[in-house]
């Protein structure tokens with residue numbers, strides 16, 4: 001396979017750019033080489049062993065409620081790992097992902113948030129419900145997003161790889177509802193996908209590969225039926241002006257933020273219009 005890595009950059013082909021526009025996601029191979037990935041995985045493991053402290057709800061289970069004990073989490077979610085482990089800021093993955101975001105969208109993109117999503121072995125319920133990321137945050141005029149999802153382990157049908165509804169980013173944001181009765185119990189939102197109408201495309205990828213998706217594409221993932229972890233590391237890029245506006249509203253993607261947005265049309269969890 002051709003090596004597209006070049007120091008802090010990764011070269012995206014024209015065909016991949018077109019696929020991102022058409023499908024709302026694209027699979028990029030070999031974004032990190034095995035030795036580069038091993039460095040990332042070593043720090044990742046420190047988060048999973050809880051050697052790096054993550055306060056409050058920024059350590060939670062994306063498949064259950066906030067009340068579960070850590071040992072019972074099916075999808076261990078660490079929000080904003082670079083905030084809690086500043087040595088990660090500017091790591092090679094962040095740099096390559098930034099170059100990918102720029103090639104997909106042009107200049108003026110910046111890192112909005114990062115996240116670790118690790119599915120424990122033998123967890124059928126480690127399901128990431130169908131959703132559009134846009135439902136999780138306020139709507140702003142510049143919709144450019146590139147959410148880079150790095151496979152730290154091979155991501156397979158059996159361990160819960162990502163699945164997308166290609167082209168759905170060109171449709172509306174569907175109504176979303178909380179997984180539990182309200183957002184105070186669980187951060188997770190979900191929507192409905194109709195297998196008769198929506199093409200569901202699982203995207204297994206090898207470790208070191210990345211999928212990049214648009215905030216409006218429908219996506220989710222299934223449970224982990226294997227004896228190994230399924231670890232992923234997300235870094236999400238958005239337009240600089242969009243991020244500035246989010247921060248002005250007090251929205252940082254931390255689950256400890258006071259502000260949550262439920263329905264992607266500018267309402268908060270109590271249905272109040274966003275200001």
Ligand SMILES: O=C(O)CCC(=O)C(=O)O
Pocket residue numbers: 117128133147149160161162219220221232234
């Ligand atoms: O890791 C997963 O299975 C889902 C991730 C996801 O929904 C996202 O990064 O937007």
